[in-house]
Amino acid sequence: MKRLLHTAAAILLATPAAAQVSETTMKRAVETLSSDAFEGRAPGTAGEGKTLDYLVKEFTRIGAKPGNDGSWFQTVPMVEITARDVSPLAFATPRGAVTAAYGPEMVVGTYRTGSPRIEVKASPVVFVGYGIVAPEKGWNDYAGVDVKGKTVVILVNDPDYETAGLSGPFNGRAMTYYGRWTYKFEEAARQGAAAAIIVHDTVPAAYGWNVVQSSWTGAQQVPDGEADAAKSAAIGWITKDKAQALLAAAGQDLTTLAAAAKRPGFKAVPLAGTTLSVSFANTVRKHQSKNVVALLPGTTRRDEYVLYTAHWDHLGRCEKAADGDDICNGAVDNATGTAALVALAEANAKAGPTARSQLFVAWTGEESGLLGSDYYGRHPVVPLAKTVGGVNIDALRFTGPARNVIVVGGGKSELDAWLGRALAKQGRVATAEPTPEKGFYYRSDHFSLAKQGVPMLYIENGDDLVAGGKAAGEAAAKDYEANRYHGPKDEYDPAWNWTGMMQDLSLYYDVGRDLATSTAWPNWLPGDEFRAIRDRSRALGR
Incomplete structure (x- = not known):
């Protein structure tokens, strides 16, 4: 892996106390948090209240302290929007009408929090390729076209996602932030589009239509306090098959246009004589969700902080399974990570205090676009310049x-040295992401801290299994993504094999404990996109 095990001779690492992460605690916490009683842990629901109460009880039992100026919580203003009475996407084309049904063929919603009803009427449609404006790369898919009040149809991922290696205008096979759906909707709004529709394709999206359908139907969480005028009226996704039918009816071919969109100098293509109409009502509810913040105070350098983070939220009630089950329990995603915060805090408390303070933060709103961690990044409860780094x-x-183990974003920071040391104790190795095109670096909460300059380590379980090797690891990943990820069957199973997970938790423990006992300040490697931000933050002391 490029620069993964970076030699950091100047980094002085202290010997961590032996990890005693409790499997019993993990099992109890995962089973509790993913039970039907917690109703899928959606922000702003009874499930949130139960989750917060449970975490406070557990952190109190451990002996942790409230981590936000005497409070266990950081309030995150949110708005819950639920679309109802959704019409089909109705396209008028030169060759007749094309409609897409809500759920099986398209999903649509809005980020506008002050609009009880959304109506887009006869909006001209423009195909804008990957919908990217990247001046530093000389790339502008909106050049020469005015999309104000119009509907843009956008491809998912980056133009070079099919590249075999990691070289290309957008890092080749590795997705950049320009490839994420969040960016594409943000850019469409900046361009003044009335509606933005992403074409779903399983490989570049990194998940099937079932994930889109379960994630984008039902209540959606968005940040509070942002002006509606700066947002598109309607945003959503359409299946590839339906997009192909639409473009064919407009006298175009999706495959041909997609190939053209991969090349520099691509020009957006207005679909002559083609318009979109869609309408839906919204149930809007403002509420205050919460991050949970627990503290193990340090001794000699208690104003320096090591972070352990995970998101507590999931999707709540979602698209029903065939058996009628409509609770997305989120056992793996992310009752496991939330339980890990409790178990790691417990292990550290038992091992005794460290020189630096340790902060355990359970985020809200990750499933809605990293809302809780992004809010924390903009409103940190402890100074970012005093935050040494951490694990997500x-x-x-x-x-x-x-x-x-698979390192997401490996070769970016000096934290690789900490991980390498912990792995050596277990006789294991770090490997690069096998699917960098899936953009996992931009899909979890570490990204919110990285944007603010704080080095964060994020690993995934290994894919070279002791029992079955790479073939078994790949099969297990595919099975989870196809049958459980963001669906009602991500449920607790008493028959689970916990051995590998507990190995990984020992890594998190060792890395965090090392950081908390060391005097070093890990940084991003020279030339990394976040290095200048970190240097500036440390220099200014904030």
Whole structure:
């Protein structure tokens, strides 16, 4: 892996106390948090209240302290929007009408919090390729076209996602933030589009239509306090098959246009004589969700902080399974990570205090676009310049012990040295992401801290399993993504194999404990996109 095990001779690492992360605590916490009684842990629901109460009880039992100036919580203003009475996407084209049904063929909603009803009427449609404006790369998919009040149809991922290696205008096979759906909707809004529709394609999206359908129907969480005028009226997704039918009816071909969109100098293509109409009502509810913040105070350098983070939220009630089950329990995603915060805090408390303070933060709103961690990044409860670094824990899996771990964003920071040391104790190795095109670096809460300059380590369970090797690891990952991820069947199973997960938790413990006992300040490697931000933050002391 490029620069993964960076030699950091100047970094002085202290010997961590032996890890005693409790499997019993993990099992109890995961089973509780993913039970039907917690109703899928959606922000702003009874499930949130139960989750917060449970975490405070557990952190209190451990002996942790409230971490936000005497409070266990950081309030995150949110708005819950639920679309109802959704019309089909109705396209008028030169060759007749094309409609897409809500759920099986398209999903649509809005970020506008002050609009009880959304109506887009006869909006001209423009195909804008990947919908990217990147001046530093000389790339502008909106050049020469005015999309104000119009509907833009956008491809998912980056133009070079099919590249075999990691070289290309958008890092080749590795997704950049320009490839994420969040960016595409943000840019469409900046361009003044009335509606923005992303074409779903399983490989570049990194998940099937079932994930889109379960994630984008029902209540959606958005930040409070942002002006509606700066947002598109309607945003959503459409299946690839339906997009192909639409473009064919408009006298175009999706495959041909997609190939053209991959090349520099691509020009957006207005679909002559083609318009979109869609309408839906919104149930809007403002509420205040919460991050949970627990503290193990340090001794000699208690104003320096090491972070352990995970998101507590999931999707709540969602698209029903065939058996009628409509609770997305989120056992793996992310009751496991939330339980890990409790178990790691417990292990550290038992091992005794460290020189630096340790902060355990359970985020809200990750499933809605990293809302809780982004809010914290903009409103930190402790100074970012005094935050040494940390680990983010998301979706630990029960695939058994592995010979490796996968590092998301490896080769970016000096934290690789800490991980390398912890792995050596277990006789395991770090490997690069096998699917960098899926953009996992931009899909979990570590990204919110990285944007503010704080080095964060994020690993996934290994794919080279002791029992079955790479073939078994790949099969297990595919099974989870196809049958459980963001669906009602991500449920607790008493038969799970916890061995591999507990190995990974020992890594998190060792890395965090090392950081908390060391005097070093890990940084991003020279030339990394976040290095200048970190240097500036440390220099200014904030």
